[in-house]
Amino acid sequence: MIKILHKTIIMDIITVFPVIAVCLDFVLMMEKIIRLTRFMSGVGVSFADILRVVILIQPQLLILTLPMSFLIAVLITYGRMNMDSEIVVMKSAGISMWQISYPAFVSGLVVFLLTLMMTVYVSPLSARKLRLLVNETVRMRAPLALDAGVFHNEFKGITLMIGSKPSPHEMRDIFVYDERDKDRPKVITSKSGRIVFNRAGDPVFDIRNGSLDIINGNTFTELTFRRYVFRITLGLNMLTERLKEKTPLQLLQYAEKLRGKRRREVMVEFHRRFTLPFINIFLIFLGPPLSMLSGKRGRLSGFVFGIAVCGVYYAMLVYFENLVRTGKLYHMFAWAPVMIIGLFSVLLYWRESKR
Structure with a gap:
C-alpha cells in the first residue's frame, strides 16, 4: 500500500x-x-x-x-x-x-x-x-546589417554612423560616440574601418586615420591616430x-x-x-x-x-x-x-x- x-x-x-x-x-x-x-x-x-x-x-x-x-x-x-x-x-x-x-x-x-x-x-x-x-x-552578419547614413546603437554603450560602405565589410567616414565610461565619453571619427576579432575571439572595431576627442569634466583632449582598435560588445552581453x-x-x-x-x-x-x-x-x-x-x-x-x-x-x-x-x-x-x-x-x- x-x-x-x-x-x-x-x-x-x-x-x-x-x-x-x-x-x-x-x-x-x-x-x-x-x-x-x-x-x-x-x-x-x-x-x-x-x-x-x-x-x-x-x-x-x-x-x-x-x-x-x-x-x-x-x-x-x-x-x-x-x-x-x-x-x-x-x-x-x-x-x-x-x-x-x-x-x-x-x-x-x-x-x-x-x-x-x-x-x-x-x-x-x-x-x-x-x-x-x-x-x-x-x-x-553585423557588418552586412550596418547601413550607411543611419545611427546604430546595437553595440553596448556605443552609437555608430557610417558615411559609406564600398564593400560589405569595409566602412568609410565613420562616426562613433563611446559612452561606456560615463565620466569620460569619447567622440571618434575616422576615414575607414572594419569589425574584426582579437586573439581572445572577441569582436573589436579596427579603424584607421582619424581623431579621438575625450571629454573629462571641464577639460577636452583631442588625439589623432593612424590606427585605433577598441573592443565592442553587443546588447547580448548579459549572455556572454x-x-x-x-x-x-x-x-x-x-x-x-x-x-x-x-x-x-x-x-x-x-x-x-x-x-x-x-x-x-x-x-x-x-x-x-x-x-x-x-x-x-x-x-x-x-x-x-x-x-x-x-x-x-x-x-x-x-x-x-x-x-x-x-x-x-x-x-x-x-x-x-x-x-x-x-x-x-x-x-x-x-x-x-x-x-
Whole structure:
C-alpha cells in the first residue's frame, strides 16, 4: 500500500513539475526574447540564429527555475492532498511524516542532481557555445546589417554612423560616440574601418586615420591616430560573461591568481555553482510541512507560497552576494541564504512530524 501511495504522489509531482518549469522559464525568457528580437532586427540575425541562442540560454535559466518549480510542484501536490483530507487520513492510519514526505525526498534528490549537473558541466559548456555563436553572428552578419547614413546603437554603450560602405565589410567616414565610461565619453571619427576579432575571439572595431576627442569634466583632449582598435560588445552581453564559461575547478584556479574585488567576484560565482543546487536538499524538508500549514486553501495557495519562499531566498542571495563582493563579509557567507532556509525548513519539518 505504501509503495502505491508513493508512486501516486511521485506521479502527481512529475505531472505538475514540467508545467511549472515551462511557465517560469517563459517568464524569465520574456525580457531576453524582447532584447533578442531587437538585436535580430538591428544586426540582421536570422530566426534560426535566435532559436539557437534561446536553446543555449536554457541551462542558465534552468539553474534558477528547477528549484522553484520543484518547490511549487511539491506545494501544489501536497496542498491538494491536504485540501482533500488525504494527509489527515494517512496520519490517522499510522503513516509517519517521513513516509508521507518520501516522494518529495526522492523527487528533490533527482532535481538536486539535475541542477548540480547544470551548474558544474552543462551551463559552462552552453555559455561558451553561446559566446562563440554571438561572436560568429557579429563577424558574419553585423557588418552586412550596418547601413550607411543611419545611427546604430546595437553595440553596448556605443552609437555608430557610417558615411559609406564600398564593400560589405569595409566602412568609410565613420562616426562613433563611446559612452561606456560615463565620466569620460569619447567622440571618434575616422576615414575607414572594419569589425574584426582579437586573439581572445572577441569582436573589436579596427579603424584607421582619424581623431579621438575625450571629454573629462571641464577639460577636452583631442588625439589623432593612424590606427585605433577598441573592443565592442553587443546588447547580448548579459549572455556572454566569461566567468560563466568556467567549471568550478577552473574558477578556483583562476581565483588563486587574483586579489581584491575581482577575486571576490570569482568566489561568489564559485559558491553559486553549489548553493543553487543544494537549496533543493532543504526544499525537500520545506515543501510537505509548508503545504500542510497552508490549510485547505486550494492549489493556488501552494503556488503563492512557493513564489514567496523563492522570492525571499533570491532576495537574500543577492543581498549576501553583494556584501561579499564589497568585502564586507567573507566569501563563505555566500552560503548564508541556504543555511537560513535550511534551518527554517528542518525546524518546520521537525515541528510538523511531532504533531
